[in-house]
Amino acid sequence: MSSFDSSLSRRILRMRILVTGLAVVVAFLLGSALVALAGINPLTALRYLFSGALGTRHGIGETLTRFIPLFLATLSFAIAMKVHFYNVGIEGQIALGSLGALLVGVYVTGLPAPIHILLCLTASVVFGILWLSVAGFLRFRFGANELLTTVMLNYIAIYLIDILVETVLKDPNSLINQSQKIAATAKLPRIMEGTTVHLGLVFAAIVGFIVYYYVWRTPGGFELRAVGANSKAAKYAGINPAKLIIIGMIISGGLAGLGGGLNLLGYQSRWVSGTFLGYGFDGIGAAVMGQYHPLGMAFSALLFAIIRVGGGAMQRSVGVPYPLVHALQGIVIIAVIISAYFIEKRTEKMTKGGQ
Amino acid sequence: MKKKIISLLLVAMFLVSLVGCAGAEEPAEEPAVEENVEEPAVEPIKVGVIFTGSIGDGAWNESGYNALVKAKEDLGIEFSFQESVPVAESGEVMRNFAYEGYDLIIAHDFNYNDIVSEVAPEFPDVLFTVSYGYQSTEDNIAAITSSGWHASYMAGVLAAAVSETEIVGVLSATDSFMGKRMRTGFVNGAKSVNPDIEVLEAFTGSWDDVVKGKELVNGMIQQGIDVILSNSGNVNFGVIETAKEAGIMAIGAPSDLSSVAPDTVIASAVTPSGIYVDYGIRQLAEDNFDGGVYVLGIKEGAEDLIWNPAFEAEFSAEVIDTVNAAKLQLSNGEIEEPVVE
CATH class of the missing domain: 3.40.50.2300 (Response regulator)
Structure with a gap:
C-alpha cells in the first residue's frame, strides 16, 4: 500500500512539474510573440535574456544578488499561505526590514562586524514582523481582510521610508535625497570576486533549508500544514488554529524583513528616496510558480531573477522596451496561476483513480 | 482529449506566428550589414545611456533620447540604452555597459551622480557623463549641468x-x-x-x-x-x-x-535635456573629452525661451x-x- 502511495505521489509530483514547466514555456512563447510584435527577433532577444543573466561572471553575480531577496519573499508568502493567511504585503515588510537594517547599520557604531551584522538583521526581522502584525491585529480585532490591509500597508511602508530618508535620515553631505551609507562593520561581505554576490546568499540557503525542515519534518510544521489544509479538522484534533496562524504570520513577516535586511546590508548599503524594489510583488508570483515548496521556489525565484537581469541585457542589446520585460514576467505569473488550476483538477482525478 | 488538441493547436499557432515574425525581421537586418561593409575602417563610438523613466515621457528623458537619435545621424555613433533604472540598481547597469565595451556611459539624471563617482574609478578607460550632474571626482567623469536661471x-x-x-x-x-x-x-x-x-x-x-x-x-x-x-x-x-x-x-x-x-x-x-547628452558625445567625437563640471546656458542651447x-x-x-x-x-x-x- 505504501509503495503504491509513494508511486502515486511521485506521479503527481511529476505531473505538477511538467504542467508548471509547460506553463512557463507557453508564457515565454507568448512573451516572444509580444517581442516580435515590437519588431524584434524574439530568438535573439531570448538569447540575450539568458546570456545577459547567466553568460558572464558579472551577470551571474547580479542574478544571484537579486535572487536573495526574491527567494526570501517566496518563503515568506508560502509560509503564510500554509495557514491561509494571504500576505500580499511582503513588499512593505521588505521595505521595513530594510529600514531596520539601515537604522542599526548607520546609527549604531563601534561594534565588531559579525555582531553588528546580526544586530542589523535582528532589527530587520523585528521590523518585518511588526509591520505584518499591524495587518494581523486588524484581522483578529476587527476581522479586516488581510488581502486589503497588507496591500495598503505596502504603500504606507514605502512612502514612510521615503519621507524619513528625505528628512531625518537624509545624508547631510548629499545633494540628493538619500540616507547615509551603513557602517563598514554592518556590510555583508562579498563572496564572489568581481561581483555583487554577498554572504546573504548563504543566509538565504540556510533559511530555505530551515523552513523546509520545519514545515515538512517537525510536528509543529505538521500542525501548521494541518491548519492550512482543514482548520476545522485541525481544531478537532486539538490544534489551536489562531495560535498557528499567528506563528505563520510571525515567520512570514520575519522572513520578508530578513530579505530586505540582507539586500540592504549586502547590496544597497543605503536607501535612496524613490526606490521601489518590487521583490515582494515578484515573490508572490514566484511562490505560486514554485508551488510553495522551498526547492520549487528556489527555481522560480532564480527564473524571476534571470528575467530581471536579462531584461536589462535584452534592452541594451536589441532594444526590447522595458515594459515588455515586465509584461513577460506578468505572463509567466498568469500562465502559472492558470496551470495551478489544472494541476488541482488533475491531482483530484489521479487521487480518485487510485482509490 | 479535445482540450489537448486545442491547446496543441494554440501552441502550434504561436510557433508559426513566431517563425513568421522572425522571418519578416530578417530583411530589415540586411542593410545594416551592408553599411558595415562600406565603412569597415571606422569604429563607431559606442554610447550607453541610462534613463530614470521612459523614453516616451514627453519631457526630460524623451529629449535626451531624441538627442541620441540625432547624434547617430549626425556623428554616426552607435547607442543603446536602458530605461526606468532605479538609482539603487544603476551601478550594475553602468558596469554592464562598461563590460560590454561601451566608450561613453551617459547617466541621464543628476540622481545618478554619486553612483557614477563610485563606478567610474573601476573603469578608467570608459568615459562617463552625468546629465545635470553636480560633481566630477575622476578624470573620466564629466558632470554637465546648466546655469539653472x-x-x-x-x-x-x-x-x-x-x-x-x-x-x-x-x-x-x-x-x-x-x-x-x-x-x-x-x-x-x-x-x-x-x-x-x-x-x-x-x-x-x-x-x-x-x-x-x-x-x-x-x-x-x-x-x-x-x-x-x-x-x-x-x-x-x-x-x-x-x-x-x-x-x-x-x-x-x-x-x-x-x-x-x-x-x-x-x-x-x-x-531641453538633450543638450547634456549631445555635449558629452560631441566632446568625445572631437577627441576633446575632459573630466570636470560643465555649466551650459543659453549660448549652448541648454536653456531658451520658446514663443x-x-x-x-x-x-x-x-x-x-x-x-x-x-x-x-x-x-x-x-x-x-x-x-x-
Whole structure:
C-alpha cells in the first residue's frame, strides 16, 4: 500500500512539474510573440535574456544578488499561505526590514562586524514582523481582510521610508535625497570576486533549508500544514488554529524583513528616496510558480531573477522596451496561476483513480 | 482529449506566428550589414545611456533620447540604452555597459551622480557623463549641468515687458537652492525691464500637488498678477488652468507647454535635456573629452525661451526686441548670476 502511495505521489509530483514547466514555456512563447510584435527577433532577444543573466561572471553575480531577496519573499508568502493567511504585503515588510537594517547599520557604531551584522538583521526581522502584525491585529480585532490591509500597508511602508530618508535620515553631505551609507562593520561581505554576490546568499540557503525542515519534518510544521489544509479538522484534533496562524504570520513577516535586511546590508548599503524594489510583488508570483515548496521556489525565484537581469541585457542589446520585460514576467505569473488550476483538477482525478 | 488538441493547436499557432515574425525581421537586418561593409575602417563610438523613466515621457528623458537619435545621424555613433533604472540598481547597469565595451556611459539624471563617482574609478578607460550632474571626482567623469536661471531670467524679462498691472508671479515646486535660483533669475529678469515691478514668489513643496498650486496662484491673482511663470512639474497643468480661468497670461517650464492652452501660455522657458547628452558625445567625437563640471546656458542651447507662435505674432516689436536683447546679453555673459540666500 505504501509503495503504491509513494508511486502515486511521485506521479503527481511529476505531473505538477511538467504542467508548471509547460506553463512557463507557453508564457515565454507568448512573451516572444509580444517581442516580435515590437519588431524584434524574439530568438535573439531570448538569447540575450539568458546570456545577459547567466553568460558572464558579472551577470551571474547580479542574478544571484537579486535572487536573495526574491527567494526570501517566496518563503515568506508560502509560509503564510500554509495557514491561509494571504500576505500580499511582503513588499512593505521588505521595505521595513530594510529600514531596520539601515537604522542599526548607520546609527549604531563601534561594534565588531559579525555582531553588528546580526544586530542589523535582528532589527530587520523585528521590523518585518511588526509591520505584518499591524495587518494581523486588524484581522483578529476587527476581522479586516488581510488581502486589503497588507496591500495598503505596502504603500504606507514605502512612502514612510521615503519621507524619513528625505528628512531625518537624509545624508547631510548629499545633494540628493538619500540616507547615509551603513557602517563598514554592518556590510555583508562579498563572496564572489568581481561581483555583487554577498554572504546573504548563504543566509538565504540556510533559511530555505530551515523552513523546509520545519514545515515538512517537525510536528509543529505538521500542525501548521494541518491548519492550512482543514482548520476545522485541525481544531478537532486539538490544534489551536489562531495560535498557528499567528506563528505563520510571525515567520512570514520575519522572513520578508530578513530579505530586505540582507539586500540592504549586502547590496544597497543605503536607501535612496524613490526606490521601489518590487521583490515582494515578484515573490508572490514566484511562490505560486514554485508551488510553495522551498526547492520549487528556489527555481522560480532564480527564473524571476534571470528575467530581471536579462531584461536589462535584452534592452541594451536589441532594444526590447522595458515594459515588455515586465509584461513577460506578468505572463509567466498568469500562465502559472492558470496551470495551478489544472494541476488541482488533475491531482483530484489521479487521487480518485487510485482509490 | 479535445482540450489537448486545442491547446496543441494554440501552441502550434504561436510557433508559426513566431517563425513568421522572425522571418519578416530578417530583411530589415540586411542593410545594416551592408553599411558595415562600406565603412569597415571606422569604429563607431559606442554610447550607453541610462534613463530614470521612459523614453516616451514627453519631457526630460524623451529629449535626451531624441538627442541620441540625432547624434547617430549626425556623428554616426552607435547607442543603446536602458530605461526606468532605479538609482539603487544603476551601478550594475553602468558596469554592464562598461563590460560590454561601451566608450561613453551617459547617466541621464543628476540622481545618478554619486553612483557614477563610485563606478567610474573601476573603469578608467570608459568615459562617463552625468546629465545635470553636480560633481566630477575622476578624470573620466564629466558632470554637465546648466546655469539653472538663464531661461527663467528671460521669462522674467518677457513677463515684465507684457505686464499691465506691473505685478507678476513665479511658482517653483521646491524651495531648494535650485528652486530659489530659478525664481531669483525670474525676479532679476523682470526688474531689469521694469525696476518698479512687483514679483510674487511661491513654491508648492511638491511636483504633483495640483490643488495647492492652483490655490497659490489664485492668491497671487487676487493680489493683481497678470503673468505667471510656473516651473513645477505636473502642478504646471493646474496653474495654467487657473490662469486660463482668470484670463491672465502664463509662461510654462521646463518644456514647451504652448499646446496645453494656446490662448493662455505665451511662451515657455525651456531647458531641453538633450543638450547634456549631445555635449558629452560631441566632446568625445572631437577627441576633446575632459573630466570636470560643465555649466551650459543659453549660448549652448541648454536653456531658451520658446514663443507660442500666436503670441509672438501678436506682441509688439518692442516686446520681442526686449526679449531678444536679453538673450544676447545672457549669451555674452553680461548678466550677473543671481544671488541666492
